[in-house]
Amino acid sequence: MTFPTPTPTPTPSQTQRPARPQITLAVVRREQLSPHLVRIVLGGDEFDAFQANDSTDKYVKIAFAAPGELPVTRTYTVREVDPVARTLSIDFVVHGDEGLAGPWAAAAEPGDLLTFAGPGAGYAPDPAADWHLFAGDQSVLPAIASALAACPALLAASRSWR
Ligand SMILES: Cc1cc2nc3c(=O)[nH]c(=O)nc-3n(C[C@H](O)[C@H](O)[C@H](O)COP(=O)(O)OP(=O)(O)OC[C@H]3O[C@@H](n4cnc5c(N)ncnc54)[C@H](O)[C@@H]3O)c2cc1C
Secondary structure (H helix, E strand, O other), X not given: OOOOOOOOOOOHHHXXXXXXXXXXXXXXXXXXXXXXXXXXXXXXXHHHHOOOOOOOOOEXXXXXXXXXXXXXXXEEEOOEEEOOOOEEEXXXXXXXXXXXXXXXXXXXXXXXXXXXXXXXXXXXXXXXXXXXXXXXXXHHHHHHHHHHHOOHHHHHHHHHHO
16 A cells, blocks of 8 residues: 655745835825725835836735834735836725724825835736636725736726726
8 A cells, every 4th residue: 555645844934935125115195096095105215125026916014113012014005116206006995093004094294104015916817818807895906906907908898897
């Protein structure tokens, strides 16, 4: 009788995700896209450290730190990277007065600093696929919009469907 060869357990170094660069950018402007959606455009000297890739779900881990406390992170999709203006945009859904990221975005002013690690990513729509299904709550809209923007045929189809 033969037994399957056991799969070796990965060591911690094999399972750890690659370290993402930590980047601090400043708010260039805040745009109120709708009553509950705020776009924050960020730029600054560390823009060049942002390693953009072709995935449409690029996300960053934003650190929020109150004085004397350990930072906590919130995850946000990078809606758009503009290499000419050297800015990147993040769309924040503002769920109310609670929490960190939403209230921060609602009150952000030009010059305010934001520190994040990233980007992580893993998805882009296959332009050869027959169909795509995107579903999610408001906070997924930036990733869906980014996917549509990367695929002109999808964008045209979604416009004619509406
Ligand atoms: C990969 C990934 C990408 C994401 N991209 C985006 C993005 O681009 N834009 C975006 O706005 N969000 C995005 N999110 C969701 C976002 O990370 C969470 O909504 C986050 O918890 C908000 O942080 P906060 O500090 O504002 O609120 P929290 O401190 O987490 O929560 C405070 C209160 O806000 C309310 N709340 C928070 N999140 C939601 C929600 N999603 N739906 C309803 N009520 C909520 C709840 O009442 C909660 O009690 C993403 C999440 C992931 C995992």
